[in-house]
Amino acid sequence: MAKELKLMKGNEAIARAMIASGCDGYFGYPITPQSEVMETLMAEKPWETTGMVVLQAESEVASINMVYGGAATGKKVATSSSSPGISLMQEGMTYLAGAEIPCVVVNVMRGGPGLGTIQPSQSDYFQSTKGGGHGDYQLYTLAPASVQEMYDFVFDAWDIAFKYRNPVLILSDGAIGQCMEKLYTRDDMPRWTEEERRKNAPWGTWGKPADRNHNIVTSLELDSAKQEIFNHKLQAKYAEMKEKEVRYEMLNCEDADYIMVAYGSSSRIAMKAMQMAREKGIKVGLFRLITLFPFPTKQLAEVAAKVKGILCVEMSAGQMIEDVKLATECKVPVEHFGRFGGIIPTPGEVLKALEEKIVK
Amino acid sequence: MANLDIVKPENLVYQRTKVLTDATMHYCPGCGHGTTHRCVAEVIEELGIQDKTVGVAPVGCSVLAYNYFDVDFQEAAHGRAPALATAVKRLNPELNVFTYQGDGDLAAIGTAETIHAANRGENITMIFVNNGIYGMTGGQMAPTTLVGMRSATTPYGRNVERNGYPLRITELLATLPGTYYVTRQSVHTPAAVRKAKAAIKKAFEFQQQKKGLCFVEIVSNCNSGWKMTPVQANKWMEENMFPNYPIGDIKVDGKIAEGIDVNRLVLDHALEVVNK
Numbered sequence: 001m002a003k004e005l006k007l008m009k010g011n012e013a014i015a016r017a018m019i020a021s022g023c024d025g026y027f028g029y030p031i032t033p034q035s036e037v038m039e040t041l042m043a044e045k046p047w048e049t050t051g052m053v054v055l056q057a058e059s060e061v062a063s064i065n066m067v068y069g070g071a072a073t074g075k076k077v078a079t080s081s082s083s084p085g086i087s088l089m090q091e092g093m094t095y096l097a098g099a100e101i102p103c104v105v106v107n108v109m110r111g112g113p114g115l116g117t118i119q120p121s122q123s124d125y126f127q128s129t130k131g132g133g134h135g136d137y138q139l140y141t142l143a144p145a146s147v148q149e150m151y152d153f154v155f156d157a158w159d160i161a162f163k164y165r166n167p168v169l170i171l172s173d174g175a176i177g178q179c180m181e182k183l184y185t186r187d188d189m190p191r192w193t194e195e196e197r198r199k200n201a202p203w204g205t206w207g208k209p210a211d212r213n214h215n216i217v218t219s220l221e222l223d224s225a226k227q228e229i230f231n232h233k234l235q236a237k238y239a240e241m242k243e244k245e246v247r248y249e250m251l252n253c254e255d256a257d258y259i260m261v262a263y264g265s266s267s268r269i270a271m272k273a274m275q276m277a278r279e280k281g282i283k284v285g286l287f288r289l290i291t292l293f294p295f296p297t298k299q300l301a302e303v304a305a306k307v308k309g310i311l312c313v314e315m316s317a318g319q320m321i322e323d324v325k326l327a328t329e330c331k332v333p334v335e336h337f338g339r340f341g342g343i344i345p346t347p348g349e350v351l352k353a354l355e356e357k358i359v360k
Numbered sequence: 361m362a363n364l365d366i367v368k369p370e371n372l373v374y375q376r377t378k379v380l381t382d383a384t385m386h387y388c389p390g391c392g393h394g395t396t397h398r399c400v401a402e403v404i405e406e407l408g409i410q411d412k413t414v415g416v417a418p419v420g421c422s423v424l425a426y427n428y429f430d431v432d433f434q435e436a437a438h439g440r441a442p443a444l445a446t447a448v449k450r451l452n453p454e455l456n457v458f459t460y461q462g463d464g465d466l467a468a469i470g471t472a473e474t475i476h477a478a479n480r481g482e483n484i485t486m487i488f489v490n491n492g493i494y495g496m497t498g499g500q501m502a503p504t505t506l507v508g509m510r511s512a513t514t515p516y517g518r519n520v521e522r523n524g525y526p527l528r529i530t531e532l533l534a535t536l537p538g539t540y541y542v543t544r545q546s547v548h549t550p551a552a553v554r555k556a557k558a559a560i561k562k563a564f565e566f567q568q569q570k571k572g573l574c575f576v577e578i579v580s581n582c583n584s585g586w587k588m589t590p591v592q593a594n595k596w597m598e599e600n601m602f603p604n605y606p607i608g609d610i611k612v613d614g615k616i617a618e619g620i621d622v623n624r625l626v627l628d629h630a631l632e633v634v635n636k
Contacts, residue, residue, distance in 0.1 A: 025451050053450045058476035062443040065436065065473070069416065069444025070451045072434045077447065095437050205432035205448070207412045207455055214381075216426045218417075218435030 004185050010150040010177040014080060014106055014170070015040035017154035018052070022191040023104075024075035025053040027066035029085060032118040033174035034108035037080040050191050060085040064092030064105070071096070071103040072217040074197045074204025076158055080106035082174070083124050084115060086132075093167060094133030097234075098219030102161035102201075104154065105139075106170045108177035111342035119342025120174030122264060125319035128171050129293045136231055138238045139169040140245065141292040143263040147181035155186070160245060162200055164237055171292060173315065175265040175344060238294070246299065247290035252278070253303050256285030258358050261300065261324050262313040263289040265344065270313045273350035282359055289320070297327040304328040309358035312336045313350055315343075333358065377405045383427045390590025392580030393421060395547040396489055397428055399557040400458070403564055404431065413456040414448050416441040418470075420462035421495040439470025442477035445484045456567060458485040464494045467503040467529040474529065481538030481572040485563045488530065488575065491582040492601060499585035503527040506604055511585070526604065530577045531622045534611040540572035542611035546579045546602075548594045559609075572614070579605045 008016070015037045018026060028038040038056060046052035053070075057063040063079045070077040081089060086107045096103060107128065111121035128141050140160050142153045150172060157168040192200065208214045221227040252274060253259055262270040267288040277284040287303055289296065304310060309332055312321040318336035325334050337353035339345040379401035387393045404413050410431055417425040419438035426433030436444045441459040449457040459466075466474050466488050477484065493511055494500040500513040504526050508517040518526070534542040541563055545556035556578060563574035579601050583593035609617045616622055 025447060027447060053447075055446070055450060057443070058472055061440070062446075062473055062476065065440035065443035066447035068436070068440075068447075069434060070447030072444070073414070073448055073452050073455075075451050077451070091437055092440075099435070205414045205434050206452065207414065208430070208432045209411050214426075214430050215432045216435070217433070218426060220423065220435055 003187050005182060006185055007180055007182050008147065009036055009180050010144075010147045010172060011036035011108065012040045013147045013151040013183055014154060015044070016185065017151040018078055019044060019046045019050060020186055020188045021155045021158055022050070022076060022189040023052055023078055024191055025055075025070045025077045026079065027055050027057050027063045027070070027077070028079050029057050029060045029063050029081065031060075031082045031085045033110055033120070033177050034080050034082045034106070036177070037106065050188075052191065060088040061092070064089035064096075067103050067105070068092055068096055068099070068101060071101045072099065072204065073206050074201025076192070078104040078106070080108065082108045082110050083112055083121070084110075086124065086127070090127070090133040093139065094135050094137055095219050096167045097133075097137035097139065098135060099217050100165040101167065101217065102158075102165050103167050104157045104161060104170065105167060106172065109171065109173040111340060117342035118174070120265060120315065120344060121340055121342055122173055122266060122315040123317070123319065123340055124171065125292065125314065125316060128169055129295070129323070137234060138241075138293050139167050140164065140241060140294075141169045141171050142247075143171050143289055143292050144176060145264050145267045145288065147176065147179065148183040150176060151183050151185065155189075164241060165203075166237065171264070173265050242294040242297075245291065246294045246296045248296040248299055249288040249290060250303065251286040251288065253285035253287060255283055256307055257283040258309045258311070258354065259285040259287050259303060259307050260311045260313050260350070260354065261287045261289065261320070263292060263320070266313045266315055269345055269347050269350055272347035273354065276347055276351050277354060282354070284354065292320070295323045295327065297323075300324065300327045301329070304332050307332060309333045309335070311354050311358045313345070314338045315345070316340050377401045379404045379410050379430050381428055381430045385428055386424060387421065388584045390581065390583045390593060391421070392491070392547045392578060393489060395553060396487065396556070396578050396580070397425065399547065399553065399560050400460070400487060401429060402557060403561045404456075406561065407456075407564055407568075409456045409564070412454060413458070414452070416444045416448070416457070416459045418459070418461040418465035420465045422460055422462060422489065423496065425460050439465050439468070440473055441465070442470065442473040442482070442484070442486065446477050446480070446482050449482060449484050453483075456485070456564060458487060458564070460487045461489070462495070463488070463490045463492065463502045463504040467527050471529070475533070475536070478533045478573045478575070479536045479538045483567055483570050484573060485567050486573065486575045487560065488577045489580050490577055490605060491580045491585070492526075493582045493585040495582045495585045499582070503529070504605075506600060509600075528605070530575065530605075530610060531620075533575055534616060534620070534622050538573055539575055539611055540614050541566050541574040543575070543609045544577040544579060544605060544607055546597070546607055548581065548597060552607075577605070579607065
């Protein structure tokens with residue numbers, strides 16, 4: 001697809017971005033509200049054009065392990081799912097992080113816990129940023145707030161994944177996945193040639209030539225002394241991400257007396273609530289998180305030092321607020337407003353919460 | 361002092377295949393894993409595919425298989441090797457891809473991945489070592505533990521009412537249209553090793569011919585887990601494992617082999633015990 005203005009769903013944008021960004025393989029399992037990702041790929045038949053492999057697996061457990069196998073050969077491999085399916089993938093996620101395999105995973109969140117609801121939610125923040133699976137690891141986590149960002153972040157995700165040899169999570173929700181918006185597509189990037197694959201993934205298991213040792217992709221190290229050293233290496237990688245790869249957006253924060261912190265769908269609602277508040281003369285700004293890990297700790301702390309209160313807006317019972325409190329060291333009042341279980345708050349509700357909890 | 365004059369290339373009668381590394385294997389003396397590794401490695405050498413082969417290791421006794429094969433290797437989560445191998449092969453059809461798994465990995469925690477890879481007819485080779493026990497974790501009951509057989513979690517013997525039946529997953533896989541060659545072998549005698557190696561070779565050659573999934577079960581011993589000497593373990597294996605896991609081809613050229621009744625998925629002796 002060449003550069004064009006299109007109207008499409010967030011889930012469709014993910015699928016089209018995968019094809020356009022030179023993805024080698026997608027492995028998935030149907031689950032609402034993200035099934036359009038695989039449906040779009042199957043309808044597009046990229047195996048006839050770019051050569052991209054698309055396979056419907058028998059479960060999310062199989063999908064994420066197919067991602068492991070394919071990505072461990074140094075190819076660009078992705079999957080997508082929604083909250084309950086992402087829970088099933090957590091074993092695979094920690095193995096991917098532990099084996100340092102670059103890949104892209106998309107979570108189009110729905111309400112939980114358990115089977116929960118098929119409506120949008122943002123209650124997987126902890127799972128995404130605090131581990132999810134076992135062991136000390138982190139996923140680079142991008143939170144798109146529009147169909148355009150669903151598309152663009154797939155391209156960005158490959159860069160980060162291969163730069164750091166780390167899985168990248170695109171944390172979206174049912175609202176962004178299902179809504180239709182305009183977006184500008186990009187010119188197609190061809191899939192990597194064999195030479196590019198070998199250059200970009202010299203660690204990959206693509207068949208041992210006579211002139212190199214065998215490549216092993218594993219997360220196992222039975223010698224604890226070596227495993228501790230490896231853990232330090234991972235932590236250094238995460239520290240570098242915190243230093244170099246933080247992304248966020250500030251709207252009307254310069255003169256703000258109060259700010260709201262939000263990401264994804266909630267940031268869109270908070271943006272409207274901010275306009276309504278400004279019309280009433282309340283000077284409110286919006287600090288939108290784009291990366292949830294690494295969290296923009298320093299940047300948020302700088303803004304927080306100049307305001308009288310912070311409202312966290314999240315479609316959860318209050319998860320992101322913990323990182324906001326850590327970042328601001330509770331130097332200003334920080335409150336949470338959220339609807340959850342699949343309910344999306346209105347801008348009016350957010351404004352009311354702002355006035356009652358923060359402005360007072 | 362031995363006469364070192366005889367150490368000359370022209371006197372060479374055997375050497376380790378170069379597809380095995382110099383690493384010292386961690387397997388218990390008497391275990392069948394080392395021999396099975398050697399068979400697979402020799403086949404890779406004979407077919408000249410060392411540079412075009414990727415293996416997938418399991419969780420279990422052979423978790424460190426990747427240290428012993430001098431080919432590119434991936435280490436899977438417990439039971440997931442067929443899912444990894446599926447993607448390796450689909451994204452790299454020019455590679456020869458094999459999994460190497462034990463009974464707990466392949467036939468308990470990884471049953472779904474095993475059956476679906478076979479049912480899709482993935483063009484891969486699966487090596488399945490069945491010793492009826494979880495060796496690495498200390499000899500617990502496996503899906504293939506025989507009825508009445510003692511293990512760390514069936515100290516009074518496997519009881520059908522409590523533990524269900526031993527699983528003949530190899531026969532089960534043979535019923536699926538996606539499998540092309542399904543066989544059961546052993547490596548406890550030189551003659552058996554020759555047959556097992558020939559079977560493994562076929563399983564790689566059929567992969568190259570894109571015939572579908574090829575599956576080689578190796579019925580093996582676990583003298584440590586069974587608490588026997590290696591010699592006793594091999595004898596016990598012949599007397600108890602072989603009647604329940606009969607050696608020979610189960611599916612050849614995509615068809616069930618003559619004399620094989622794959623509908624009898626439950627071991628005969630398990631039914632006998634239940635009917636008593």
